[in-house]
Amino acid sequence: MIENYLLEELVTFAKYGTVAKTAEVLGLTQPAVTHSMKKLEEELGVKLFIRKPNKLYLNETGKYTTREAKKLINDNLDFTKKVKQFDKDQxxxxxxxxxxxxxxxxxxxxxxxxxxxxxxxxxxxxxxxxxxxxxxxxxxxxxxxxxxxxxxxGTESMSVNLPSECKLNENKELSFKKLKGKTILSPSPIGFWTKIYHDEIPDSKIIFQNESTEYSEILQYSVLPFFTTNLTSLDSQWGTNLPNNRTVRPLSDEVAHxxxxxxxxxxxxxxxxxxxxxxxxxxxxxxxx
CATH class of the missing domain: 3.40.190.10 (Periplasmic binding protein-like II)
Incomplete structure (x- = not known):
């Protein structure tokens, strides 16, 4: 079995073109690199280089071997990554x-x-x-x-939080349809909920905010409605410092649950x-x- 370090030295040589540069990049001596190239030829039983005074070139077999060596090295890296990932998963x-x-x-x-x-x-x-x-x-x-x-x-259920003067407070329960045309605040990112908002209330303007501190400040100093769910209060970021001058109205739409x-x-x-x-x-x- 060909040792991996021989393949790495071959690939490095192919990239830089000289034994001197290969040795420098890999932190080896030039004689050590030359020895490795000879050892690789011996183990494969083929000639990989054209040798001229003070110069070494890859022949066609050497070029082919380099391409295959790259594949093996990449496969080995992928193999190592998968093994480590599996172990971590355990x-x-x-x-x-x-x-x-x-x-x-x-x-x-x-x-x-x-x-x-x-x-x-x-x-x-x-x-x-x-x-x-x-x-x-x-x-x-x-x-x-x-x-x-x-x-x-479990189920995540969407609600809208309305300012006290909003006429929609007359409804104990709301639907997305009744939010048509409203400007509403929402944290971000929220995954598939974004598509639900766009599909169910395309005529409304959803203002997304992805910084929890700024979002909390906006909520405190605005009179805009905002979305929450039954899980929001559990959140250490988005669920803290919510204004207490809003009326929470659940959304009845099936897609809101x-x-x-x-x-x-x-x-x-x-x-x-x-x-x-x-x-x-x-x-x-x-x-x-």
Whole structure:
């Protein structure tokens, strides 16, 4: 079996073209590089170089070997990365989600054995699970196939917070349709909820704000309505310092009530179930029936 360092030296030589530069880049001596090139030829049983006084050139076989060596090195790096990712997946639960709500519940557990993906995960769920990039993903629909299964966690329900002088306060419950033409504040990013807003109230202006401190200040000093959910109060950033001079009106639309599921590989069921049970217990305290 060809040792990896011989391939790395060959690829480096092909890139820089001289033994001297190869040695410099790799932190080796020139005789050591020359010895390695000869050893590689001997192990392969072919000539890789055209040798001239004080100069070494790759022949066609050498060029082909370099291309194949690059592939092997890249494959080995990918192999190493996958093994390390799998090992990490066995010791730490890596969890992603496609909207802020499940992340709020997850963070409220303060579980040190969980690594939370900072950015929302909005596609390729099956691939991320099968490649062990995620142990579990919390999304608003179940996935069931040969290798993947799902467990219901809870429902996130949308409400709008209205200023006292707003005529919509006459309604105990509202729909997206009744918010037509309104300017409404919303935190960001919020994943698929953004599309729901655009689809359900296209004639309204949604002002998105992704800095929690600025968002809180805007809420305090404006009279604009803003969105919250049954999970907002659990959030250590968006859920704090909300104005107390608003009337909370739930939205009756079916799309305003999103069910969330923990999706995971069946082989990982025993590992993720303790976390799922904690999420279900925590969520049930805020789930609107």
């Amino acid at each position: 010791t730490t639960l890596v969890v992603g989600f496609n909207a802020p709500g499940p992340g709020i519940v997850l963070r409220s557990l303060h579980d040190k054995n969980i690594q939370i993906k900072n950015n929302l995960v909005e596609n390729n769920f099956e691939k991320l699970l099968s490649e062990h990039q995620l142990t579990c993903v919390l999304i608003n629909f179940p996935i069931e196939d040969r290798d993947i299964t799902s467990t219901y966690l 999103q069910k969330f599921y923990a999706v995971y590989l069946k082989q990982n069921k025993n590992r993720v179930m303790p976390l799922i049970e904690k999420l279900q217990d925590q969520w049930s305290k805020y789930d609107q029936k």
